[in-house]
Amino acid sequence: MIVLRDVSKRFGIYQALDGVSLTVAPHTTHVLLGGSGSGKSTVLRLVLGLVPADTGEVAVDGVPVGPATRRDIQRRIGYVVQEGALYPHLTTAGNVGLPARARGWSAAAIEARVNELARIVDFRRPLLERYPAELSGGQRQRVGLMRALVLDPPVLLLDEPLGALDPITRTELQGELVQMFRELRKTVVLVTHDVREAFVLGTNITLLDAGRVVQHGTFDDLARRPATPLVTEFLRAQTPPSAMAEYF
Amino acid sequence: MAGTLLATALMAAVPAGAAEQPVVRIGSKSFTESYILAELVAQIVEQAGEARVDRKFGLGGTGIVYNALAGGELDVYPEYTGTVARMILKDPGVTTLDVMRTRVAERGLVVSAPLGFDNAYALAVSRATAERLGLRTLSDLRGHRELTALFDPGFLDRDDGWPGLRRHYGLDFRDVRIMEHALAYRALASGKVDVITVFTTDGELAREAVTVLADDRKFFPDYAAVLLARRAFVEQQPRAWAAVERRLAGRLDNATMARLNAEVDLDHQSAAAVAKSFLGTGRREAGSERRAALLRELPALTLQHLVLVGVSMAVAVALGVPLGILAARRRRLGQVELMGVGVLQTIPALALLSFMIPLFGIGRVPALVALSLYALLPIVRNTYAGLVSLDPQLVDIAAVIGLDGAKRLGWVELPLASVTILAGIKTAAVLTVGTATLAAFIGGGGYGTLIVTGLALNDAATILAGAIPSALMALAVHGLFEALDRLAVPRGLRIRASPR
Numbered sequence: 164m165i166v167l168r169d170v171s172k173r174f175g176i177y178q179a180l181d182g183v184s185l186t187v188a189p190h191t192t193h194v195l196l197g198g199s200g201s202g203k204s205t206v207l208r209l210v211l212g213l214v215p216a217d218t219g220e221v222a223v224d225g226v227p228v229g230p231a232t233r234r235d236i237q238r239r240i241g242y243v244v245q246e247g248a249l250y251p252h253l254t255t256a257g258n259v260g261l262p263a264r265a266r267g268w269s270a271a272a273i274e275a276r277v278n279e280l281a282r283i284v285d286f287r288r289p290l291l292e293r294y295p296a297e298l299s300g301g302q303r304q305r306v307g308l309m310r311a312l313v314l315d316p317p318v319l320l321l322d323e324p325l326g327a328l329d330p331i332t333r334t335e336l337q338g339e340l341v342q343m344f345r346e347l348r349k350t351v352v353l354v355t356h357d358v359r360e361a362f363v364l365g366t367n368i369t370l371l372d373a374g375r376v377v378q379h380g381t382f383d384d385l386a387r388r389p390a391t392p393l394v395t396e397f398l399r400a401q402t403p404p405s406a407m408a409e410y411f
Numbered sequence: 412m413a414g415t416l417l418a419t420a421l422m423a424a425v426p427a428g429a430a431e432q433p434v435v436r437i438g439s440k441s442f443t444e445s446y447i448l449a450e451l452v453a454q455i456v457e458q459a460g461e462a463r464v465d466r467k468f469g470l471g472g473t474g475i476v477y478n479a480l481a482g483g484e485l486d487v488y489p490e491y492t493g494t495v496a497r498m499i500l501k502d503p504g505v506t507t508l509d510v511m512r513t514r515v516a517e518r519g520l521v522v523s524a525p526l527g528f529d530n531a532y533a534l535a536v537s538r539a540t541a542e543r544l545g546l547r548t549l550s551d552l553r554g555h556r557e558l559t560a561l562f563d564p565g566f567l568d569r570d571d572g573w574p575g576l577r578r579h580y581g582l583d584f585r586d587v588r589i590m591e592h593a594l595a596y597r598a599l600a601s602g603k604v605d606v607i608t609v610f611t612t613d614g615e616l617a618r619e620a621v622t623v624l625a626d627d628r629k630f631f632p633d634y635a636a637v638l639l640a641r642r643a644f645v646e647q648q649p650r651a652w653a654a655v656e657r658r659l660a661g662r663l664d665n666a667t668m669a670r671l672n673a674e675v676d677l678d679h680q681s682a683a684a685v686a687k688s689f690l691g692t693g694r695r696e697a698g699s700e701r702r703a704a705l706l707r708e709l710p711a712l713t714l715q716h717l718v719l720v721g722v723s724m725a726v727a728v729a730l731g732v733p734l735g736i737l738a739a740r741r742r743r744l745g746q747v748e749l750m751g752v753g754v755l756q757t758i759p760a761l762a763l764l765s766f767m768i769p770l771f772g773i774g775r776v777p778a779l780v781a782l783s784l785y786a787l788l789p790i791v792r793n794t795y796a797g798l799v800s801l802d803p804q805l806v807d808i809a810a811v812i813g814l815d816g817a818k819r820l821g822w823v824e825l826p827l828a829s830v831t832i833l834a835g836i837k838t839a840a841v842l843t844v845g846t847a848t849l850a851a852f853i854g855g856g857g858y859g860t861l862i863v864t865g866l867a868l869n870d871a872a873t874i875l876a877g878a879i880p881s882a883l884m885a886l887a888v889h890g891l892f893e894a895l896d897r898l899a900v901p902r903g904l905r906i907r908a909s910p911r
Binding site: 208211213234237238240242244248250251252253254261262264265266294295296297310 | 802804805807808810811812813814818822823826827829901902903904906
């Protein structure tokens with residue numbers, strides 16, 4: 164369980180979060196939806212302890228995030244960002260195995276785990292020896308996901324994981340993620356600006372705007388019972404124009 | 412403190428010379444006459460057979476060579492009484508040799524008997540002009556306002572130069588121009604000017620139709636040539652010192668010295684050959700022998716140069732990379748540190764080399780310390796820049812996946828910054844190959860020895876014999892690093908990102 168209680172965070176003159184409260188239930192996928200600058204990525208960085216909150220409290224499984232607890236909390240979290248954020252000097256296998264290597268796993272154990280993950284995310288074994296520059300965008304994203312899963316953390320934080328992909332790869336991966344999260348029973352927080360992604364993946368959705376929570380709820384809640392006109396406006400903006408409707 | 416440690420490390424890297432026979436270390440400044448005199452002293456000491464000779468010639472100026480002598484790094488070098496009074500004792504009132512001897516004795520030094528010539532400023536005219544106007548002395552110039560003069564740049568401003576001379580003799584010329592000394596004789600021969608400044612032992616005076624005007628009312632200070640030596644050397648090698656004084660004191664008058672200078676400057680003989688022939692132990696050498704001698708020196712100089720570059724670069728990398736890492740970790744300390752290293756770089760290389768002398772004497776050690784310090788900036792700066800400009804996402808991920816301290820640095824940060832860091836090291840190495848040629852000014856050896864000698868002797872062939880190999884070495888170092896890039900930069904960083 165991840166809890167934010169009345170959290171504010173300011174970077175210089177820029178108010179990234181302004182009194183945000185949020186609860187993510189275990190084994191659910193919670194989508195943080197919002198435009199750029201809405202503060203959604205900052206939530207993930209606060210949970211990871213990469214930046215401290217100015218006011219309010221962030222807790223993971225009842226433990227407040229702080230300098231003393233950060234390391235233990237990070238150990239239970241897998242973190243995926245746009246384009247994978249892979250290390251260009253390491254092969255796929257090197258990238259995926261890095262968290263395990265950092266914790267002193269044996270080479271054999273790392274190799275076994277990497278192969279297992281390749282099977283789970285449907286990643287072709289020969290590609291494991293390639294460098295990130297030799298992979299496609301979709302492949303890189305899968306590698307980023309494998310790296311986040313290597314220590315089998317109970318929590319996954321994903322920051323626009325599919326943002327840089329073409330529409331076809333994106334749709335394909337969205338389907339795979341839904342299935343995987345369900346099978347692996349992870350607690351997932353996924354940041355996106357894509358309404359369709361929120362619809363497909365999110366058990367619960369939080370719509371953020373300018374650092375404030377606009378509405379919590381299921382997609383159905385947001386679509387049928389919008390808290391403010393802004394919610395409808397945000398959802399509509401990404402729906403195909405009616406003139407194109409006959410093509411779909 | 413850091414400098415002392417550095418020097419200790421460097422001393423360990425330099426093989427100590429075999430020391431069964433005592434060694435007499437002979438210095439010279441970097442101009443022809445000083446080379447010839449030092450070579451004369453060296454050959455006499457060698458003949459005396461009491462000691463081996465270590466030639467530390469071509470040192471860059473009075474400050475460097477005198478400090479080396481006072482600091483016990485040299486035993487003897489040729490000097491001029493005027494320079495001793497003005498630049499060393501800083502007291503122009505010291506005009507007699509006895510007073511000078513008493514004063515330098517306080518510093519543990521000895522002044523030899525005068526060698527016989529005086530290398531002072533003088534004014535000269537062409538022989539034709541002298542005959543036409545009946546000019547023999549400076550007083551004779553008075554009233555000749557129709558003449559045009561061409562002076563050394565330094566001569567025009569110094570109080571013991573033109574302003575003083577003009578007042579002393581009441582002189583006035585139609586026009587006074589400034590030109591490099593090397594070109595003055597040509598200008599005089601062309602008839603474009605009438606009066607030039609000369610040094611009284613210039614080689615050209617032995618060859619060209621030039622009349623030096625006598626300083627009849629005694630304006631110019633004495634620049635009598637002497638040898639300045641450490642008393643310890645004089646006492647420990649009395650036979651050698653006696654031989655030097657017996658064979659040189661009073662034996663070199665102005666005409667003789669000018670002839671020897673001409674043999675080197677104008678005939679391109681080596682100082683060693685000219686000294687040999689003066690001492691009656693050798694003959695004039697042919698140009699081909701001279702060039703062959705240069706070629707024989709090249710392997711040894713190449714090795715010396717490689718040691719200078721290699722050792723100083725190793726030290727600079729060993730210090731610079733950790734300093735760059737420290738600067739990236741502690742940003743505020745880092746700014747102070749980068750400023751310090753930057754200031755180091757603004758010191759002219761020659762000045763930095765001369766600052767090393769009071770601390771480490773002359774020779775290879777101070778050169779290595781200076782070169783190491785000089786190579787620091789590109790290495791520290793690039794290491795710092797490489798580490799602070801890493802993709803912040805990659806840094807965050809490293810923290811989240813549990814990499815910290817040495818692991819984060821070694822597994823992620825340094826490999827990612829390796830291209831930038833190596834570029835800094837490459838820049839430093841190529842620069843150091845060039846800067847190392849300056850080491851010769853403080854007796855550090857290497858290709859600079861030829862460049863300094865060539866500059867002093869006004870011999871382009873000798874300069875090129877040092878400059879060309881040095882340029883080739885810079886190219887080779889560049890090539891070496893291109894190859895090293897392939898080894899040290901991880902393969903994944905060398906692959907162009909695939910198009911998406």
